[in-house]
Amino acid sequence: MSGHGSPIPMTSRRAGPLQGVAEVPGDKSISHRSLILGALAVGETRITGLLEGEDVLDTAKAMQAFGADVTNHGGGEWSVRGVGVGGFQEPENVIDCGNSGTGVRLIMGVMATMPITATFTGDASLNKRPMARVTDPLALFGTQAVGRTGGRLPMTLVGTTEATPVRYEVPVPSAQVKSAVLFAGLNAPGKTVVIEKEATRDHTERMLAGFGAEITVEDTAEGRVITLTGQPELKPQVIAVPRDPSSAAFPVCAALVTPGSDVLVPGIGLNPTRAGLFTTLRDMGADLTYENERVEGGEPVADLRAKYSPNMKGIEVPPERAASMIDEYPVLSVVASFATGTTMMAGVKELRVKESDRIDAMARGLRANGITVEEGDDWWSVEGKGPDGVPGGGTCESFLDHRIAMSFMVMGFGAQKPVSVDDGSPIATSFPIFETLMGNLGAQISRDNA
Ligand SMILES: O=C(O)C1=C[C@@H](OP(=O)(O)O)[C@@H](O)[C@H](O)C1
Ligand SMILES: C=C(OP(=O)(O)O)C(=O)O
Numbered sequence: 001m002s003g004h005g006s007p008i009p010m011t012s013r014r015a016g017p018l019q020g021v022a023e024v025p026g027d028k029s030i031s032h033r034s035l036i037l038g039a040l041a042v043g044e045t046r047i048t049g050l051l052e053g054e055d056v057l058d059t060a061k062a063m064q065a066f067g068a069d070v071t072n073h074g075g076g077e078w079s080v081r082g083v084g085v086g087g088f089q090e091p092e093n094v095i096d097c098g099n100s101g102t103g104v105r106l107i108m109g110v111m112a113t114m115p116i117t118a119t120f121t122g123d124a125s126l127n128k129r130p131m132a133r134v135t136d137p138l139a140l141f142g143t144q145a146v147g148r149t150g151g152r153l154p155m156t157l158v159g160t161t162e163a164t165p166v167r168y169e170v171p172v173p174s175a176q177v178k179s180a181v182l183f184a185g186l187n188a189p190g191k192t193v194v195i196e197k198e199a200t201r202d203h204t205e206r207m208l209a210g211f212g213a214e215i216t217v218e219d220t221a222e223g224r225v226i227t228l229t230g231q232p233e234l235k236p237q238v239i240a241v242p243r244d245p246s247s248a249a250f251p252v253c254a255a256l257v258t259p260g261s262d263v264l265v266p267g268i269g270l271n272p273t274r275a276g277l278f279t280t281l282r283d284m285g286a287d288l289t290y291e292n293e294r295v296e297g298g299e300p301v302a303d304l305r306a307k308y309s310p311n312m313k314g315i316e317v318p319p320e321r322a323a324s325m326i327d328e329y330p331v332l333s334v335v336a337s338f339a340t341g342t343t344m345m346a347g348v349k350e351l352r353v354k355e356s357d358r359i360d361a362m363a364r365g366l367r368a369n370g371i372t373v374e375e376g377d378d379w380w381s382v383e384g385k386g387p388d389g390v391p392g393g394g395t396c397e398s399f400l401d402h403r404i405a406m407s408f409m410v411m412g413f414g415a416q417k418p419v420s421v422d423d424g425s426p427i428a429t430s431f432p433i434f435e436t437l438m439g440n441l442g443a444q445i446s447r448d449n450a
Pocket of ligand 2: 103
């Protein structure tokens with residue numbers, strides 16, 4: 001859990017080129033779902049490459065509290081002995097999901113249609129985030145929720161004993177909301193239907209099918225229509241978690257803005273619902289290539305090669321691409337600072353309800369480093385200073401948000417003066433080896449404020 005220890009100030013500065021191979025950790029979204037679906041299967045699911053970041057470790061603890069048997073065998077190998085759909089026991093204590101929106105929202109969905117009561121909490125960041133987007137559709141199944149004003153954590157959910165399946169059109173582009181409804185539908189008899197107007201990451205659909213659930217996805221005029229048949233027996237799986245494209249974004253973007261760099265980031269999942277950043281960087285003129293393209297575990301995968309790219313141009317990022325790169329806008333805004341011209345990012349209101357208000361957090365930090373930023377409710381734009389024109393020299397607040405902290409570290413590698421963050425401790429939620437990995441490529445990060 002982040003935010004419970006002392007803050008870790010960090011500073012990054014220009015050093016030589018970044019070179020070498022960056023083996024980023026396992027995908028966070030798939031790691032959460034591997035533990036949760038493993039806990040709902042009958043028998044033992046084995047997982048390799050699990051992300052051992054704080055967010056996922058909190059989900060592992062939660063699955064244990066609900067009665068699954070979760071074992072860490074070391075070296076990223078885990079096993080989960082599940083209790084079957086509907087089989088969770090009532091936890092004896094409050095479930096603390098730390099910094100993780102994905103963890104808390106998915107787990108709320110799972111327990112919502114079981115005859116148990118559970119209370120959820122998180123850190124200062126998670127306890128500010130909206131939960132009604134999940135508890136509203138869960139109420140349609142018959143689940144009751146009582147939380148703080150505005151639908152905030154801590155919050156108690158009383159699972160329903162008589163779930164009826166629902167048909168729900170997700171009002172915001174959110175894979176967490178979609179997944180919570182599908183997971184609740186698992187223990188409702190009959191067909192639960194979820195409709196999303198814009199496609200969001202589809203790991204839940206793919207993994208439910210992999211665990212043996214009956215699930216169909218249709219592209220219609222209404223949007224993506226997902227139909228799940230409730231009360232399946234889920235079969236335990238052997239899962240190799242692919243490396244996280246959202247973590248790969250950091251060494252990739254660092255290489256693009258650091259003179260002389262050439263970095264290989266192997267084995268990155270390029271599921272189209274996740275790969276929007278890489279398309280955008282290529283549209284900007286980044287020297288980013290896909291090598292050794294292949295299919296692994298049913299997902300497209302490639303080795304990414306990123307080289308210093310002094311000729312990038314600002315672009316208008318297509319709003320319809322937002323969901324496929326939603327966590328990557330902070331680091332994209334850093335790359336945009338090193339491009340020529342303006343980068344416009346629209347249709348991104350969801351950025352305001354992440355671990356921090358990411359438009360506000362980035363705008364403040366970018367301005368502190370000499371960059372001009374404009375913003376509206378659901379858009380923002382960054383004026384590029386060119387490859388060698390980013391002043392730097394600022395200290396930025398990370399607002400308990402790992403992606404804000406890592407983005408400003410990337411800025412410092414290419415800026416004229418060092419860039420600092422007040423607290424890099426949240427980086428451990430999703431990318432615990434970030435400092436070591438960047439250091440091995442030749443980057444300079446120190447634990448102090450310049
Ligand atoms: O389902 C998931 O694993 C995630 C969904 C996204 O959140 P939203 O559903 O709030 O868009 C994303 O930002 C988060 O990092 C992971
Ligand atoms: C938004 C994120 O995570 P979560 O919603 O799970 O806290 C993220 O990792 O960028």
